[in-house]
Amino acid sequence: MLWAIKYRLLFSYLLVFGSILGVFTSAVRIFVTHSLEQEITEKLIDLAEGAAASSEYINGKIKLDNDFPIQDITNRHQGLQWFNREGNLLQQQGENLPNLPLDPHVKKQLLSGKNPIIAITLPIIGSEDGKLIGYVRASESLENLNKTLNKLDWGLGGGICFALLISGIGGIWLTRQSMQPIEESLQKLQQFTADASHELRGPLMAIKSNAVVAIKYPEAIRETDLEKFQAILSATTQMSSLTEDLLLLARTDIIPNQDVSFINLKEILDKLYTLYKPQAEAKEIQIQLQLDQDLYVLGDGEQLKRLFTNLLENAIHYTSVQGRIEITTRSVGSYIYVNVQDTGVGIAPDNLEKVFDRFWRADESRTYNCGGSGLGLAIAQTIAKKHAGLITVKSELGVGSCFTTRLLSISLFSKSSLSKNSSLKS
Incomplete structure (x- = not known):
């Protein structure tokens, strides 16, 4: 569907x-x-460089110059630690001091945890002899960074x-504008298909009637x-079937469901089972029916009958002699599931997505010389979607x-709300 x-x-x-x-916001972050x-x-x-330059190592203790702004360190939630050459802690000032042993080979450290900290370690070099006196480690909490x-x-x-919201509103408008010509073309094509199919019915019926009389x-x-008239009759019958299918498909696409009512699927499936059992038995196919009681849905009874007719005819058509067909139902939550399972030729995995396409047939298992218009499953799927449903296949x-x-x-739904339901009429 276009939607x-x-x-x-x-x-x-x-x-x-x-x-x-x-990608843009990730790059910005x-x-x-x-x-x-x-x-x-x-x-x-x-x-750390200022602390190292202002530090003196006297009698095993670190002495700072009097003008070094120790108070500013505390106000900025920073900390300083001094170590001797062996890595032993001598003195510390400020806040957010990492409780880690000194590693003079690592200049920068990031400490994760409840209070993440970044620390920078620099050596202290004596101003007179240029020898290593010790190390100073400056640290600061990353809490403010994380808040930012x-x-x-x-x-x-x-x-x-906000950008996606605005873009979504604009996208809806752009999508409608771009799809409008396609919708108009599709509507014209559907109308043409319906009109052409309708107009072809008359000539085909005339040809078929004359061929029947001649035979x-x-x-x-x-x-x-x-023999020629028999060939004409066969071709006309096939063309009539194709025309009817095209007309039904076009009307299903264009015209909303007219006769919406409460439908018991059990009754539809029982009647179809009785109708097609002789045909299956003539082909030596065993057909079985296992139904739950009172499977009610809201919809068009004739269209739902056509849906399951197409599925059953498809199963009989592609099931070989002495095969088996099973029709089963089950209710799961808010849904009713109807399975039509056969032991036929099957469908290749690559073709499962195409099986509901109009006029599609697989090369090996579904050939044109076996009859049918190639629209049966497409019609069934269209009817299912018109009833807020879906048909899936495993093969x-x-x-x-x-x-x-x-x-x-x-x-x-409640019965009163269903009678006013307009979703199937849209």
Whole structure:
């Protein structure tokens, strides 16, 4: 359906646009995070270099110059630690001090946890002899950084949602504009198909009637002409069937369900079983019926009958002699499932998605010389979708196929609301 194409186009547009926004915002966050971490690192390097330059090692203790701003360290939630050459802690000042042994070979450390910390370690070199005196480690909490990044995340996330909302509204308008010519063309094509099929019925019936009359009185024609009239009758019958199917398919696409009522699927399936059992037995096919009681749905009885007729005819047609067909039903939650399973020729896995396409037939298992218009399953699927349902198929070559029809159960709604339901008439 066109609405499905519209939704796919809109979803694809939003997916591409959202992916672009996601990549862009991720790049922005990475850049901002790197910039903020680099800024903190540079401040700690300056702090550590200042502390190292202001430090003196006297009698096993670290002495700072009087003008070193110790109070500013506390106010900025930073910390300083001094170590001797062996890595033993001598003194510390400030806040957010990492409780880690000194590793003089690692200049920068990131400590995760409840209170993440970044630390910078620099050596202290004596001003007189230029020898290593010890080490100083400057540290700062990353709590403020994380708060800033959280605000950035919320801002970017909100921006993405707002952009997608605006883009979605614009996408709906653009999709409608782009699909409008396609809808008009499709409607014209459907109307043409319906009109052409309707107009062809008359000439085909005339040809068929004359062919039947000619065959009924073979003494009035030559023997060689009799075979020609039989061929004409066969071709006309096939064309009439194709025309009727095209007309039904076009009307199903265009005209909403007219006779909507409460339908008991059990009655429809029972009648079809009785009708087609002799045909199946004539082909030496065993047909079995296992139904639950009172399977009610809301819909068009004639269309639902056509749906299951097509599935049953398809099963009989492609099931070989001494095969088996099973018709079973079950209710699961809000849905009714009807299975038509056969032991026929089956369908190749690559062709399962095409089986409901109009005029499609697989090369090996479904050939044109076996009769039918090639529209039966397409009509069945269209009717199912008109009733808010769906037909799925599972099949294996040489084993058989199982067509499962899913329809909404009547128990989903109250009787009063169903009578006013307009979803099947839209």
